[in-house]
Amino acid sequence: MSPDIRVKRIYEPADDADGARILIDRLWPRGVRKEGAHLTVWMKEIAPSPELRKWFCHDPALFDEFSFRYRAELDANPAAVAHIDDYLQHGPVTLLYAAHDPVYNHAVVLADYLRTALGTRRGSR
Numbered sequence: 001m002s003p004d005i006r007v008k009r010i011y012e013p014a015d016d017a018d019g020a021r022i023l024i025d026r027l028w029p030r031g032v033r034k035e036g037a038h039l040t041v042w043m044k045e046i047a048p049s050p051e052l053r054k055w056f057c058h059d060p061a062l063f064d065e066f067s068f069r070y071r072a073e074l075d076a077n078p079a080a081v082a083h084i085d086d087y088l089q090h091g092p093v094t095l096l097y098a099a100h101d102p103v104y105n106h107a108v109v110l111a112d113y114l115r116t117a118l119g120t121r122r123g124s125r
Helices: 050-056 060-075 078-088 106-123
Strands: 005-009 020-023 093-097
Touching: 005 106, 020 078, 050 060, 060 078, 060 106, 078 093, 078 106, 093 106
Parallel strands: 005 093, 020 093
Antiparallel strands: none
8 A cells, every 4th residue: 555645835734634744854944934834743854965955956957866866865764764654654644845846856756755665665564
């Protein structure tokens, strides 16, 4: 069974269907009040490294290579992946990000990575 992972900009309103709301940016998003974000947790440690984030600079031409490099960082960070999996054991998870582009951002890569990695694990149980 595929994990119920959603992706949403932090600037969109919270919804009861969001389940666990996890901010996956290393930097706090501009203009967002902490009490208004309705976060379950802020997981800075699962965001791309500062070096990778700066290299990518949200350039769509670099997205494939960014995705490859970010996936390698996620492979090396099993504790953070397991932390999200813990939330998925109790229901849906919404990954929150601040980037403007809804297609070329790390949340899209992370959601796909989690669906593949965790879905494979669950299928083998």
